[in-house]
Amino acid sequence: MRHYDLVVLGAGSGNMLLNEELAHLRAAVVEPGRFGGTCLNRGCIPSKMFVVAADAAEDARAAARLGVHATVEHVDWKAIRDRVFHRIDPLHESALNHRRDNGVDVYTEEGRFVAPKVLRVGAERITADTFVVAVGSRPVVPDIPGLDTVAYHTSDTIMRIDEVPASMVVLGGGFIAAEFGHVLGAFGCDITIVQRGPRLLMGEDEQVSARFTDLASRRHRVLLDTAVTSVAGHADGVAVTVSRPDGDQVVRAAALFVCVGRRPNTDRLDAVAGGLDLDGHGHIVTDGAYRTSVPGVWALGDTANHFQLKHMANAEVRLVRHNLLHPEDVRTLPHKVAPHAVFTSPQIASVGLTEQEARRRGIDHLVSVRDYGDAAYGWALEDTTSFVKILADPADRTILGAHIIGPQAATLVQQLIQAMELGLTVDRIARDVLYIHPALTEVVEQALLDL
Ligand SMILES: Cc1cc2nc3c(=O)[nH]c(=O)nc-3n(C[C@H](O)[C@H](O)[C@H](O)COP(=O)(O)OP(=O)(O)OC[C@H]3O[C@@H](n4cnc5c(N)ncnc54)[C@H](O)[C@@H]3O)c2cc1C
Numbered sequence: 415m416r417h418y419d420l421v422v423l424g425a426g427s428g429n430m431l432l433n434e435e436l437a438h439l440r441a442a443v444v445e446p447g448r449f450g451g452t453c454l455n456r457g458c459i460p461s462k463m464f465v466v467a468a469d470a471a472e473d474a475r476a477a478a479r480l481g482v483h484a485t486v487e488h489v490d491w492k493a494i495r496d497r498v499f500h501r502i503d504p505l506h507e508s509a510l511n512h513r514r515d516n517g518v519d520v521y522t523e524e525g526r527f528v529a530p531k532v533l534r535v536g537a538e539r540i541t542a543d544t545f546v547v548a549v550g551s552r553p554v555v556p557d558i559p560g561l562d563t564v565a566y567h568t569s570d571t572i573m574r575i576d577e578v579p580a581s582m583v584v585l586g587g588g589f590i591a592a593e594f595g596h597v598l599g600a601f602g603c604d605i606t607i608v609q610r611g612p613r614l615l616m617g618e619d620e621q622v623s624a625r626f627t628d629l630a631s632r633r634h635r636v637l638l639d640t641a642v643t644s645v646a647g648h649a650d651g652v653a654v655t656v657s658r659p660d661g662d663q664v665v666r667a668a669a670l671f672v673c674v675g676r677r678p679n680t681d682r683l684d685a686v687a688g689g690l691d692l693d694g695h696g697h698i699v700t701d702g703a704y705r706t707s708v709p710g711v712w713a714l715g716d717t718a719n720h721f722q723l724k725h726m727a728n729a730e731v732r733l734v735r736h737n738l739l740h741p742e743d744v745r746t747l748p749h750k751v752a753p754h755a756v757f758t759s760p761q762i763a764s765v766g767l768t769e770q771e772a773r774r775r776g777i778d779h780l781v782s783v784r785d786y787g788d789a790a791y792g793w794a795l796e797d798t799t800s801f802v803k804i805l806a807d808p809a810d811r812t813i814l815g816a817h818i819i820g821p822q823a824a825t826l827v828q829q830l831i832q833a834m835e836l837g838l839t840v841d842r843i844a845r846d847v848l849y850i851h852p853a854l855t856e857v858v859e860q861a862l863l864d865l
């Protein structure tokens with residue numbers, strides 16, 4: 415049985431752990447798939463490369479409101495797809511070789527625990543003083559009669575299709591439905607979103623989620639409060655039977671895209687045989703320092719947290735590396751808030767408490783909402799639907815939450831994330847700093863001044 419100082423399971427975020435500070439360790443990486451994991455190969459990075467192309471098409475179509483009359487002649491899906499993956503695909507080989515060239519053993523089969531701190535990889539068994547488990551998550555495939563009899567896509571496959579289907583049923587109303595509804599809709603696909611809840615993006619502040627649902631309904635057919643009861647194939651694609659408050663109906667489309675959430679890969683790791691405690695959703699339970707129930711085994715990323723966001727996994731990598739190097743100074747994550755953005759159209763970004771959460775938890779709060787159209791740059795954009803919403807604590811005047819729907823939302827929210835992390839009051843960030851005129855940031859300034 416080969417023994418290592420450190421074994422990293424999963425070369426998504428896990429691969430970033432092994433920098434020069436850990437180079438003195440006898441280390442191995444176990445990765446049955448592609449180096450770079452979900453984010454690089456089938457997640458954040460390619461999806462945003464498609465979103466930018468979709469934005470360009472939609473901006474052209476929407477320019478008439480500014481007096482610029484443009485038409486989108488042709489979207490070359492294959493050229494876009496190949497540009498994206500010709501950039502991404504070579505990175506796997508170079509990352510893998512980089513590890514081997516630097517003395518790290520790379521195992522290219524799935525790792526499964528057979529006992530605490532004993533891993534089976536292919537025909538071998540390996541042990542280590544320290545394991546870092548970063549095996550990520552995968553798309554949930556719901557148990558729907560007939561689904562296993564038809565061809566369907568998940569986020570693992572949708573970005574590599576050969577052509578944009580004429581029509582598609584999107585099952586789910588979350589992040590991926592919002593982003594890929596935008597992408598494929600902009601490229602000419604007739605989209606039907608089937609969402610079991612009453613709005614799209616249910617995790618967002620209700621006002622944002624309601625606005626997005628309204629805007630998405632103008633572009634796509636959006637079926638809310640709808641459950642899929644069965645799926646069947648037909649000559650031209652799929653027939654999806656749905657149950658709606660007003661009765662059952664059948665939606666036909668050329669393709670089906672399933673995006674109803676992701677589940678941690680802990681089953682494929684046999685985490686239980688490894689002695690690792692799991693929560694009800696199958697995530698590995700860790701303490702704030704990302705130690706698991708087995709001493710010497712750490713876990714991070716989608717397999718350990720519920721955020722399923724790359725910036726959280728990145729922060730956890732830095733934290734775990736620090737903790738491995740400094741056992742005398744074990745730390746927990748310093749971040750008080752976990753921001754996120756949805757790169758749909760329009761963009762959505764959020765940090766901290768939503769208004770409904772504040773109400774539900776009985777937290778006193780002030781709210782201000784400012785339309786982009788109130789600021790000079792919003793006039794320039796001829797914007798009528800975007801807004802910034804900020805919640806603040808009436809007692810100490812710090813920010814409790816911020817929610818933005820509109821162009822550049824993911825960038826605009828960043829200054830509010832900074833303020834929340836640093837405990838700045840709304841008065842300080844509204845009055846003690848200058849806002850460049852007439853940038854879109856003036857909408858944030860106005861929302862702060864209203865509090
Ligand atoms: C379409 C899409 C778009 C996204 N967009 C964004 C975004 O814009 N912003 C954002 O913050 N987040 C985004 N995410 C989420 C983000 O991709 C994940 O949060 C992040 O990649 C998680 O990193 P990870 O290292 O935990 O897991 P992964 O990157 O999934 O890495 C886990 C690795 O472990 C390997 N593995 C699995 N089982 C085993 C095993 N038994 N033994 C060894 N190795 C194993 C897998 O092959 C994989 O390579 C997106 C996700 C998707 C699907």
Ligand SMILES: NC(=O)c1ccc[n+]([C@@H]2O[C@H](COP(=O)([O-])OP(=O)(O)OC[C@H]3O[C@@H](n4cnc5c(N)ncnc54)[C@H](O)[C@@H]3O)[C@@H](O)[C@H]2O)c1
Nearest residue numbers: 586587588589590591609610673674675676721722755756
């Ligand atoms: N921009 C980003 O940061 C980004 C982008 C894409 C994905 N992600 C990550 O990936 C995760 C997975 O994305 P996702 O969109 O698959 O999941 P999600 O959790 O965002 O949304 C799932 C949606 O599917 C609906 N749903 C669940 N079961 C259903 C069913 N049987 N029928 C109809 N609707 C159903 C839910 O109500 C929910 O609206 C996200 O939670 C996020 O963490 C992040």
